[in-house]
Amino acid sequence: MPFKTRAVVALSQEKVVLRQVTVPDPAPGEVVVRAEYSSISTGTERWVITGQFHAPGAKPMPHPMVPGYQKAGVIEALGAEVTGLHVGQRVFATTSRMADDEVLPGWGGHIEHSILPQREVIPLPEGLDPVKASALVLTQVGYNGGFRPPVKPGTPALVIGDGLVGQWLAQALRHRGARVVLAGRRADRLAIAAKWSADVTVNVRETPLEEVAKREAPAGFDIVADSVGTRASLEQIIPLAHHESHLVLNGYYREGENLLDIQLLHGREITTHAPAGWTRDRLIATLDLVAKDAMHVRELMTHIMPVEEASEAYDLVLRKPSEFLGICLKWQ
Structure with a gap:
């Protein structure tokens, strides 16, 4: 049965809120990940929300949408045919599938419960600070x-x-x-x-x-x-x-x-x-450098904010009333 969960939703080019959305049960090969921390891709998400991220001549992503594509969290459920992962395991996850009648996924990153293919889920090394993994796509x-x-x-x-x-x-x-x-x-x-x-x-x-x-x-x-x-x-x-x-x-x-x-x-x-996008191999290689402190993530996070302050976080991104570098949302 589809179920409700919280998500960051861009209602328009100017307004971002935290609200309930609907996600589906996992299909075979999919994983349910509960977010602990998700990091804002401040440049790309600004372009997406303001309608400036699209191929030449193409239409921008419509609103309302769930922006973002990177989070660290814990596996809550596994679909059939998933192997090598277990419930309770801390992982990195990218996007999410949705089943909402009103809100589109965008990439569906900033969502409390993500439903996504196993290939988009990467186990984290034991003891790694989840904040360090929460921006893995952009670090990559x-x-x-x-x-x-x-x-x-x-x-x-x-x-x-x-x-x-x-x-x-x-x-x-x-x-x-x-x-x-x-x-x-x-x-x-x-x-x-x-x-x-x-x-x-x-x-x-x-x-x-x-x-x-x-x-x-x-x-x-x-x-x-x-x-x-x-x-x-x-x-x-x-x-x-x-x-x-x-x-x-x-x-x-x-x-x-x-x-x-x-x-x-x-x-x-x-x-x-002209590098672009992400691949699983590059995410894993980047994670290895992060785990070895060869690449620094938490040190660049000037703002770690409770997800209940998502509107204020995106006000920083969209209107820049004060200085910031990295912005991470804390879900728990």
Whole structure:
């Protein structure tokens, strides 16, 4: 029998609430996961809720919807044919299927009881802080970008963007041996980056990137990586790359920001990487680094808020009345 559970619901582009929704019983091969913590993908979810996340020419996701795609929780039930998992096991989970007459799943991440295929459920190491696993999809986005270009010890790399993806991208590059310069515009986020994510931080409101490049990579950067997702940010960092370097496109390039003069790359023979989405193998590899404290998650969570304050959490995301970096919702 379908049953009621709580979910974060975007009623419109401006209003997000916590309310009851209906989910189905698990089908064969599906798992029921009760959320403990779910983390907001602050960039992507903002674009989704405000109708800016869609393929060129396609329609945005309709409202009302349940946004998000990442949570840590505990298995409450198993459908037939599920093997290798057990009730009470702490896991990471992504999306959810729904059976609601009014609310669409979106991706269905921020929901107390998720109904999802076993392939989207990953067991957590014993004793791992669930907050560290609650943002695994987005942490994996940074991992994916950071593991694309070749890296040698001391490889000079420039990351632009001081948000979560930029910081995890920088952490992945740094873990592989690169010397990472992270550029951004927010002093509070750069202070966190200086402690956990990068070798050098630069506030572009105070110091021109060109000045830093002359000091840190006088011959040009081997790797330039964008997590901002604008044409302007790309045009800012590409000239700082040397001949036959690597460009990582680790942002979401919405309509109006998704066109680039290819000659900028052609003239320097730059190899370009365009990572996107998630895979189970990459999630598991990222989780391994998180468990080993090679990638830092809790340290980037500036706000851990009870899910009853979901409206206030999304007000931060949509209207930015005050500074934040990572936002995690606590369900229990």
